[in-house]
Amino acid sequence: MRVKDVDLFQRVQSQDEDALEQLYDRYEKLLFSFSFKMTNNKFLAEEAVQDVFTKIWSKQRNFDEGKGKFSSWLLTVTRNTCIDLLRKKKDTPYELEERDSLNETEPTPEEELEWKERGEEVRMAVGELSQEQQEIIELFYFKGMSQSSIAEKQDIPLGTVKGRLRLSLKHLKGILKEKKERGVRDDV
Amino acid sequence: MSKHDLLLDYFNGQLSEEERKAFEEHLTECADCREELRELEELTEDLPFSSEPVAPPEGMKERVLSNITGTAGASDAKDNPEPSDNTITLGKESQQPEPKRKKMSWYKPLMAAVLTLSLAGNGAALIYMSNNETTEPAPPQETPPEETPPEETPEETEQPTLDIVQQIHELQPSEGVDAQATATMIEQSENTNLVVQASDLPPLEGEETYQVWVLEDGTPFRAGTFVTNEQGVGAVSYLMEYEGEHQFDTLAITREPNAHSEVPQGDILLSAPL
Ligand SMILES: [Zn+2]
Numbered sequence: 001m002r003v004k005d006v007d008l009f010q011r012v013q014s015q016d017e018d019a020l021e022q023l024y025d026r027y028e029k030l031l032f033s034f035s036f037k038m039t040n041n042k043f044l045a046e047e048a049v050q051d052v053f054t055k056i057w058s059k060q061r062n063f064d065e066g067k068g069k070f071s072s073w074l075l076t077v078t079r080n081t082c083i084d085l086l087r088k089k090k091d092t093p094y095e096l097e098e099r100d101s102l103n104e105t106e107p108t109p110e111e112e113l114e115w116k117e118r119g120e121e122v123r124m125a126v127g128e129l130s131q132e133q134q135e136i137i138e139l140f141y142f143k144g145m146s147q148s149s150i151a152e153k154q155d156i157p158l159g160t161v162k163g164r165l166r167l168s169l170k171h172l173k174g175i176l177k178e179k180k181e182r183g184v185r186d187d188v
Numbered sequence: 189m190s191k192h193d194l195l196l197d198y199f200n201g202q203l204s205e206e207e208r209k210a211f212e213e214h215l216t217e218c219a220d221c222r223e224e225l226r227e228l229e230e231l232t233e234d235l236p237f238s239s240e241p242v243a244p245p246e247g248m249k250e251r252v253l254s255n256i257t258g259t260a261g262a263s264d265a266k267d268n269p270e271p272s273d274n275t276i277t278l279g280k281e282s283q284q285p286e287p288k289r290k291k292m293s294w295y296k297p298l299m300a301a302v303l304t305l306s307l308a309g310n311g312a313a314l315i316y317m318s319n320n321e322t323t324e325p326a327p328p329q330e331t332p333p334e335e336t337p338p339e340e341t342p343e344e345t346e347q348p349t350l351d352i353v354q355q356i357h358e359l360q361p362s363e364g365v366d367a368q369a370t371a372t373m374i375e376q377s378e379n380t381n382l383v384v385q386a387s388d389l390p391p392l393e394g395e396e397t398y399q400v401w402v403l404e405d406g407t408p409f410r411a412g413t414f415v416t417n418e419q420g421v422g423a424v425s426y427l428m429e430y431e432g433e434h435q436f437d438t439l440a441i442t443r444e445p446n447a448h449s450e451v452p453q454g455d456i457l458l459s460a461p462l
Binding site: 017020021024025028029030032033034036037042045046049050053054057072075076078079080083084087112115116118119122123126137140141142144145146147159161162165166169170172173176 | 195
């Protein structure tokens with residue numbers, strides 16, 4: 001039987017190297033890909049993944065089961081780590097990676113299947129949003145920009161950023177929900 | 189701006205340490221903000237999955253795991269005011285024990301070995317710049333490099349490795365330059381790794397980098413790129429792999445307009461005969 005993420009997490013916190021490796025294997029690719037999406041730089045993305053697991057290993061981050069899914073929490077830690085790295089590294093001249101130069105990969109372990117399907121859904125749903133809505137989500141979530149930078153970039157009043165973002169995200173969630181429901185019906 | 193308006197910047201870790209604390213305080217009192225934060229988390233939870241799958245770089249697993257179990261510490265995390273990772277984490281985080289030092293059970297990659305030698309185990313993650321090249325602004329210098337000779341590094345005595353330190357060179361500053369650098373050549377298996385550490389270098393601007401070169405009869409070969417931190421300290425580890433046979437006679441550091449110079453464009457700041 002598959003060991004639960006939370007159990008692995010707890011073992012990692014008590015310095016169990018096998019558990020660390022298992023947890024790492026489970027999430028390496030998702031965290032790396034997400035970090036790469038955030039930083040657009042594979043060196044920074046690797047550093048982010050390194051930081052995330054270091055934080056878990058050295059108990060600088062604690063997961064509370066009462067607060068939701070482990071994977072969501074882990075992705076939040078990853079996102080915050082990327083934002084932090086981007087801020088620290090913003091003045092340094094790293095080469096940006098061309099997305100195409102990175103090899104698309106080979107076999108698909110079971111962990112990736114859900115991600116692939118879900119990712120496809122989310123990307124399609126994002127595609128249905130207006131250009132502006134897509135942009136505000138990108139700037140806010142993936143670029144981690146401040147409210148004022150977003151206002152400047154989108155040329156809108158500061159006070160309207162939150163409302164727009166919320167509307168865009170809700171719209172996205174609505175599309176996803178609809179897709180899911182339709183998907184269920186189609187399966188029947 | 190009222191407190192409620194800080195929510196987005198809180199979520200994105202854009203607040204100063206002080207603002208962040210104040211906002212977390214506010215969260216305990218303001219149900220609206222708590223609810224909005226929860227909603228924001230819920231509304232964004234699908235987004236990470238939209239990332240296109242990208243293959244991790246070769247050797248990443250070994251690097252990451254051995255850094256964690258072997259040499260990495262909690263050292264660089266204390267100073268980042270990070271956004272809370274889980275709604276409101278008001279309780280004190282538990283103390284941060286040093287990761288225990290023990291024999292690494294993972295394959296120990298070249299980089300980890302070099303890290304141990306060059307940065308004396310402060311656990312800083314290196315940024316890999318291109319193939320075999322790494323660069324990073326060195327962390328604030330606590331121990332001058334001279335005080336940590338490689339043969340005293342604990343990691344090295346704990347387990348046999350194939351590393352052989354070949355030569356250590358002190359670079360001489362050119363006239364009018366007030367900086368120091370050392371270069372260490374480490375032989376491992378078939379390869380030679382060049383580790384350069386420098387301090388007191390003038391600050392870089394824009395896209396500028398410091399570039400290490402090895403010269404053979406006046407012909408320069410790139411041998412590592414680095415940038416410096418606020419203290420003017422920088423380091424790079426470079427795997428020396430050049431086509432054909434070479435007899436390098438000089439090692440030099442220049443300041444370049446960007447990380448791509450194929451020949452030196454700046455003056456030589458520091459150099460050493462090889
Ligand atoms: Zn409020």
